[in-house]
Amino acid sequence: MKHLRFLNKYFYKYKWWIIPGVFFVIISNIFGVIPAQVIGHAFNLITENIQIYGLFSGFERREIIYDIFSYSLLYFGALVLVLYLLRGLFLFFMRQTIILMSRHIEYDMKNEIYAHYQELSLGFYRRNNTGDLMNRATEDVNRVRMYVGPAIMYAINTGVLFLLVIYAMFSVNTTLAIFCLLPLPVLVVIIYFVNTMINQKSEQIQEQLSKLSSFVQERFSGIRVIKSYVREPYTKKVFAEESEGYKQSAMSLVKVQALFYPTMLLLVGLSTILTIYVGGKQVINGSITPGNIAEFIVYVNQLTFPVSMLGWVTTLIQRASASQKRINEFLQLKPEIISGKQEKRAINGNIKFENVSFTYPDTGIKALRNVNFEIKQGQFVAIIGRTGSGKSTLANLIMRMYDVEAGRIIIDNTYLKELNLQDYRNQIGFVPQEVFLFSDTIKNNIAFGLDTVNDNEVEAAAKNAAVYNNIIDFELKFETMLGERGITLSGGQKQRVSIARALIKEPKILIFDDCLSAVDTRTEEEILNNLGRIMNNKTSILIAHRISTIKNADKILVLDDGQIIEEGTHNELLQKGGAYAEMYQNQLLEEESQSV
Incomplete structure (x- = not known):
């Protein structure tokens, strides 16, 4: 859980979501436990009144007893229904607080991760591939959200229900309660050992998923090269091998879970058998009533779902811990380039x-x-x-x-x-050697470096970069949408749009990093003449x-x-x-x- 301590600041921020959520959990479980007692009383009513009903065989009063008996059962049934409706209402409130809180935390985390990525230096991006960065900000954050939402909600719900049920059991009969809860220590030991296995396998799955995401992202980015060299069958084969590794890791985790859940249900079933056996002896001895056995069976069945959820919650927590560890690795990195003061x-x-x-x-x-x-x-x-x-x-x-x-x-x-x-x-206006254009309009790509810009400025920058005539030939002109990395344009057009992006800033220092290689001599001369006019009394550096x-x-x-x-x-x-x-x-x- 040490990796998940990072989330404590979010829990503090959204404490006024958690506190009402916990309150709704407690109230909903109170309304969940009371029906068991009502059912116990109803069961006693049935067993006692059946005998009385039989004694009045042939008498007129038998109909009156039947009516009283029916109304009583109807009353108990209506009471159970009302209690479960109230439980459902507070469960709704519980989800509206805790689950919505998890979505807010997910939103905050993604913003924090993205903001931190922006602060890290260029060297960081040289060391890490894009697919892994994306996976930590999406898949890993989603797994953490499952912890701060469903996992915490069901964990609190299970804890509260256990306390209420155990208290109710011991208040009825201590001996029967002990025998009902006897399998629980075994369950705790199983959970302890299985947790370690789930944690290790979850980390392996996330690492494999990152490799798979990186592979796919890189191949899609280089699809033109793949098709040019007719390497589709080869990349398909490599993808299948990477997918096989992910499948094997996931299947290994599923096998652990497949063994875990039936084991828990077996232990719950054992509790039910012990309840009937030991409870039957208690009834014979007169220590409890038959209704108490029915009440205990309801309690055991109420624990079945939380116990089964315990395994799922354990998996969510372990996965979240593995994912948060991966997220923390990057969030704990300090930028290598620190701004001056x-x-x-x-x-x-x-x-x-x-x-x-x-x-x-x-x-x-x-x-x-x-x-x-x-x-x-x-x-x-x-x-x-x-x-x-x-x-x-x-x-x-x-x-x-x-x-x-x-x-x-x-x-x-x-x-x-x-x-x-x-x-x-x-x-500074910088035109890199490797041109990168965004999947946006030509206008927005040119105006990328400025918060506010008008159409005249965009057109002037395009003219100075000698790309204006090319743009106006498009049907939508400056509103033309570019494909990924500007694939819609030719190499020379992309370079000139990138130059226009730098010139529109009217920089004090302009750096051209060998960005005229795809431009013909005449266009190059036009750009340089415009550059001499625009950068008058300003510093220009041209790498060529x-x-x-x-x-x-x-x-x-x-x-x-x-x-x-x-x-x-x-x-x-x-x-x-x-x-x-x-x-x-x-x-x-x-x-x-x-x-x-």
Whole structure:
């Protein structure tokens, strides 16, 4: 139960739901126990009056006794009916408080988990797959809800009913009560051992379910690749194997439960037999009446459902504990990137790297080594280099998606770590190498970075990104719904919509992470001309592979193996005759060979 202590704050928050719920549980069970006593009196009435009725055989008074007898039974029957109706009414109130409370807790938990996910750093998402994250926020939360709702409700109901029934039993006859409850210690021992097995198997099931969810989510996301390589039969086979693992884990749990429930019912049946046997002897001795035996049988039958529910409740608690443990693992994680405490302020766009080194913590790859450079406000700076040279890492560090391993990054004479992170990122326009568009309208995708925006601003951003003419060709224009990850658009259109999303923010710093690769030369030139106008006196950083894209930059940084090996303008670097000049000549030769 230690993992479920996390939920105590919710119980305190919704205490005015729990307290009335417990009150309704107690009242409903009182109205559930009283009918047994009424039935006992009715049974005694029958056994006693049948003999009197037989003695008046042939007399006129026999009809009067019959009428009294009938009215009495009718009265007892009506009384039992009214008591059960009242019990049903308070059971309704009980569910309306406790079950509704569980839904509120489920809502709060999902919001808390999602909010915490948003706070965690980019490295967290590199280490964990999407399917597992989704499973913890949905399936695991649902299992916890079953604990805070039905499990707690039935546990309280069972506890209260046990106390009331045991009190009623001992108030009638101590000996008979002891024999009726004799199988209960055996039940407690069985529950103790079965609980451990259920807990272990529940954890295995949740882990397997997470693997299955991750597999499905990844395959659906990459369905285009699967179909291109005709791997449908293979993925179907792998899915069947993963499903088989989940089925085996679930079947193993079902086998434990299948043995558990009949065992409990057997023990309840044994209590009934003991009641009749021992009670019969007590009646012969005159210690109790036959009605008391009927009363005890009703008590035992009343305990049958709660006892059977005890096994189900035990399963719910163990599953919830396993799920809450998985949820706590992530909720207890602290963000690796902590926002600085400085007040929000406008940035100018001066960037300085001082002896910056960075190693990816998950892979151990040394991405940057003692990098030093400075970007002045309003400069257009380009970064070029071979694949894996550290270009995208520079962009991630400027965005503070990661913190540097050594050295420091200075923004406007202030350490980056001291800046208010949310305010800082709000003033940056970032176009990633891997374009991601949401399953929403084109308009909402462009306006994603702003809370309020008008149609004119969206259209202006689309024009500056050279995608306006493509959008207006669609039937619904800017209201066109995009498929998952923007699959409705071509690669170049997706990139330009992503560029429009960055430009509409009118950022102080704009970072293009090799996002013009799918754009033709003429469109690229149009975007860069618009960029020069929009980003006047603002800092622009362009990461690219094509030298034709960056030759007009104020400064070009050439990266190789995580180090800056050359720095200067296009003409200066050509005159040096180094790595940049070699890349330039290779690209010229490649263009010539393609044109032939």
